[in-house]
Amino acid sequence: MTLISVVVPLLVLGGAASAGMLLLVLWRRPVSLGGPEVVGFLGLSLGATLWSWSYALQLRASTLPVILAFNDLLWLGTGLVGASWPVFAFAVAGDDRWLTRRRIPVVSGVPLAFALLAVSNPAHKLIYADVTLTTGEVVRSTVTPGIGFGLFLLWSFAVNTYVLWRLARSWRRSTGVTRSRRLAVFGAGLLPMIAGVASIAARPASGPPIDFTPVLFSVTTVLTGVAITRYRLLDSIAVAQDHIVAHLSDPVVIVDGDGTVRAANAAAARLFADRDPIGRPVKKVFRSQPDLVEVVRRCPGRGTDDVTVALDVDEPARSVGSSGSDDATTEPARGTPTGADDASASVRRTFTTSVGSLEGTNATVLVFRDITERRAAERRVEVLNRVLRHDLRNDISVIDGYLRLLREELDEDASPAVRDALDVLSARTDGMIEVTEQAALAETLADGEPAVRRFDLATVVRQRVEQVRAEHPEVRLDVRIPESPVTIAAVSVFPSAVDNLIENAIEHADADSPFLDVRVEVADDGSTVDLRVADDGPGLSAVDRAVLVGDERSLDEANGLGLWLISRIVEASGGSVTVDDTDRGTTVVVRFPVVDSAADSPRQRPSTPNV
Numbered sequence: 212m213t214l215i216s217v218v219v220p221l222l223v224l225g226g227a228a229s230a231g232m233l234l235l236v237l238w239r240r241p242v243s244l245g246g247p248e249v250v251g252f253l254g255l256s257l258g259a260t261l262w263s264w265s266y267a268l269q270l271r272a273s274t275l276p277v278i279l280a281f282n283d284l285l286w287l288g289t290g291l292v293g294a295s296w297p298v299f300a301f302a303v304a305g306d307d308r309w310l311t312r313r314r315i316p317v318v319s320g321v322p323l324a325f326a327l328l329a330v331s332n333p334a335h336k337l338i339y340a341d342v343t344l345t346t347g348e349v350v351r352s353t354v355t356p357g358i359g360f361g362l363f364l365l366w367s368f369a370v371n372t373y374v375l376w377r378l379a380r381s382w383r384r385s386t387g388v389t390r391s392r393r394l395a396v397f398g399a400g401l402l403p404m405i406a407g408v409a410s411i412a413a414r415p416a417s418g419p420p421i422d423f424t425p426v427l428f429s430v431t432t433v434l435t436g437v438a439i440t441r442y443r444l445l446d447s448i449a450v451a452q453d454h455i456v457a458h459l460s461d462p463v464v465i466v467d468g469d470g471t472v473r474a475a476n477a478a479a480a481r482l483f484a485d486r487d488p489i490g491r492p493v494k495k496v497f498r499s500q501p502d503l504v505e506v507v508r509r510c511p512g513r514g515t516d517d518v519t520v521a522l523d524v525d526e527p528a529r530s531v532g533s534s535g536s537d538d539a540t541t542e543p544a545r546g547t548p549t550g551a552d553d554a555s556a557s558v559r560r561t562f563t564t565s566v567g568s569l570e571g572t573n574a575t576v577l578v579f580r581d582i583t584e585r586r587a588a589e590r591r592v593e594v595l596n597r598v599l600r601h602d603l604r605n606d607i608s609v610i611d612g613y614l615r616l617l618r619e620e621l622d623e624d625a626s627p628a629v630r631d632a633l634d635v636l637s638a639r640t641d642g643m644i645e646v647t648e649q650a651a652l653a654e655t656l657a658d659g660e661p662a663v664r665r666f667d668l669a670t671v672v673r674q675r676v677e678q679v680r681a682e683h684p685e686v687r688l689d690v691r692i693p694e695s696p697v698t699i700a701a702v703s704v705f706p707s708a709v710d711n712l713i714e715n716a717i718e719h720a721d722a723d724s725p726f727l728d729v730r731v732e733v734a735d736d737g738s739t740v741d742l743r744v745a746d747d748g749p750g751l752s753a754v755d756r757a758v759l760v761g762d763e764r765s766l767d768e769a770n771g772l773g774l775w776l777i778s779r780i781v782e783a784s785g786g787s788v789t790v791d792d793t794d795r796g797t798t799v800v801v802r803f804p805v806v807d808s809a810a811d812s813p814r815q816r817p818s819t820p821n822v
Contacts, residue, residue, distance in 0.1 A: 221426045223267050228432040230260045247310050251299025252435070258291030259432070263425040270351075275344055278352045283330045290326025293367060294319035296400065300374045303396045303438075304381035318370070325363040338363070351419045364411075371404050384489045385465075385474045395438035399431040461580055462562075466493045466507055468573030481524045482579065503577075506566045510575045515567035519582075524560050561586050604644060611640040662703045663784070665806065667696040668740055669731055675709050676729055683717055691730040697740050699803040701784035708780040709742070711773040712799060716746040726796075733805065740805050745798040756790050759799065777801075 265288055269281035297318045301309045309318065329338045337359035345351045375397060382393040406423040413420070462479035466472055472488045479488075488496045494504045500520045510516070562579040569576050618625075618633050625633070669692050676690050716727055728745040751759065759774045781788050786803040 218267075218270065218421055218423075218426055223264065227260075228428065230256065232256060232432050232435065247298050248302035251295045251297075251302055254291050254295025255299055255435075258288045258293075258295060259425065259428045260288070261285075262288030262292060263428050266422065266425050275342065275352065278344075279342065282352070286326045286329035290323045290329075293322025293325075293370075297370060297374050300378055300396060300400060303393055304378050306377050306381065309377075321366055322363075325359065325366070328359055332357075345419060353419045368404070368407075371400065375400055375404070383473075390473070392438045395434045399434040399438075402427045402431055402434075461578055463579075464488070464577040465569065466575045466577065468575075470494065470508070472496055473574065479579070482522055503564060503566075506564075507575055507577070510566055510568055515565045517563055517565055519561065519563050520579075521559055521561050522579075524558060607640050607643045611637065611644070614640065663700055664703055665698050666701055666705055668699050668742065668803070669693050669695070669697045671706050671709055672729060672731055672742060675706070675713055679713060679717070679727075685724050686717060686720075687724055687726045689726070689728045691732075693731060693733065697731060697733055698806050699740065699784070699786075700806045701786070701803065702780060705780055705784055708777045708801075711777050712742075712744050712801070715773050715777075716744055716748065716797075716799075719751075720746060720748045722747065737805055739802050742801040742803075743798065744801075745796060747796040750792045750797045751790060756792075759790055760788050 262285055265281045265284035269278055269285060272278045272281060298310065298315065301307075309315075325338070328335070332338045337357050339354040339357050339360055341355050343353050345353045378393055378397045378400065382390060382397060385393055403424045406427045410420055410423045459476055460478055462482050463476045464472060464479050464482075465474040470493050472491055472493055475483075475488060482488075483496070493507055497503050497520075500522070503518050503520050506516045506518045560581055560583040563582050565578045565580070567576055568574070614633060614636050618630075618637075621629065621633075673690075673692050676688065676692075679686060680688065713727070713729065717725060726747040728743070730741075730743040732741045732743060734740065755774055759778055778788055781801055781803075784803065786801055789800045789802075791798045791800070
């Protein structure tokens with residue numbers, strides 16, 4: 212038995228395996244034919260099949276013309292493999308910088324150019340100088356390599372070495388399924404390269420050598436098949452997930468079960484300055500954030516934990532000390548010189564970090580969301596509200612006091628015009644004081660987690676109605692409130708919503724003696740209760756109605772903050788608001804779940820909205 216009689220079946224098997232895997236992928240896998248990893252795989256499969264079968268047929272041929280014909284096909288397969296392998300490998304490694312319009316023609320074009328030179332060799336003799344037949348146990352062709360052949364080998368080994376290095380580097384930085392996927396592709400590229408080196412090193416003293424590179428295509432196809440079928444290499448969803456993480460604007464870091472950083476996307480690079488976090492313990496990478504390290508250590512099996520951290524990150528130098536909102540959102544990190552001419556500088560930014568387990572692995576995923584601007588905006592709102600609540604309110608109170616004193620001093624001596632002016636000024640100051648109180652309520656809701664407590668809705672509404680009777684004797688009231696308690700769970704500022712709801716109906720009435728119908732109605736099954744306020748006024752505008760039911764887009768055109776506060780407070784308390792305009796006025800219905808006053812928790816816990 213000769214070596215060729217063993218090699219030929221292996222070549223046929225390798226080509227069949229490549230063709231079979233290609234057909235399997237096209238038939239069963241949900242792939243996107245436009246992705247570089249898919250284009251590279253298609254080229255690899257076609258090239259490997261053409262290379263293997265052409266070489267097998269060449270080894271079985273006995274005449275020079277037939278040998279040369281199959282040799283041309285072999286070179287076309289070689290060129291196709293050489294052009295497709297870097298594209299496929301770079302895509303699997305996530306190395307997008309080589310998958311550009313400028314670099315792909317170089318990486319993939321050179322092997323195809325050598326293949327075309329080999330096919331046209333009789334015209335220039337650059338690949339091999341001459342071809343002769345060698346007769347022995349089998350008929351073989353012997354060639355004298357030309358300069359082009361040497362350059363082709365040098366190019367191939369250099370590119371393959373670099374590609375394998377990039378794959379190994381990406382494997383080291385990854386974890387979970389991605390790590391296994393890249394390892395399988397690394398093995399699929401390494402074995403043929405070793406076989407090619409062995410073919411050159413084991414070249415016989417006499418007679419042509421045997422190229423073992425395509426012999427191992429059956430093995431490499433199995434490895435690629437494992438990556439495709441088990442690790443979803445060409446699955447469009449898996450590829451999209453990898454692409455999303457790689458190009459996500461939020462930094463993402465993956466920590467292995469042993470507490471070592473294994474992967475990070477491009478956005479995370481700015482968190483670590485010039486130091487590469489891959490392969491380093493998380494407690495050293497984030498040594499200035501012990502709370503974050505502790506959350507990673509006790510990462511829950513399900514769900515996520517959130518922790519807020521302040522990190523020094525690289526930003527363009529113009530961000531430091533620039534005008535606009537950046538003044539309030541970034542500050543130079545300690546030890547960073549200001550006014551430097553460097554292209555980037557380190558600034559301190561605040562992140563909320565979501566820490567959770569990576570499904571199917573023992574790894575932990577850290578997703579950093581930059582909240583620096585949001586925190587700065589919240590601080591500005593706090594300052595504004597402080598001014599409204601304290602400084603402005605104090606000044607208005609002083610003005611209101613002097614108005615009352617002026618009214619008393621003038622008494623009967625004031626003309627009707629002066630008295631009207633004093634009434635207008637008093638009404639304006641009362642309105643401004645009301646605005647400061649509403650701003651304080653808005654800040655309470657914006658804190659994120661306002662306190663929730665139980666209220667007897669019947670008592671709250673009854674007290675407010677009695678206040679209306681005292682302050683607005685002109686209002687005709689029709690009140691129906693149950694005598695027994697009706698308990699709801701609501702945010703601590705809930706009574707303000709009842710105040711605003713009833714006061715709004717009175718303020719917008721267009722009659723000298725407006726009518727107000729106030730009812731508290733419990734559902735037949737006792738699960739919900741409705742607070743119904745109906746008036747005989749002109750009705751709400753479309754803008755005010757939209758704000759009352761929760762549409763904040765109309766807030767700028769709404770009539771004050773009162774309606775918005777009603778909507779926010781009710782929503783934060785787990786309730787809902789509906790508005791019905793009729794010919795006789797407007798009816799607003801606020802519905803809440805009824806809770807057991809004796810239980811430790813309500814039947815339905817209120818949810819706090821983002822305000």
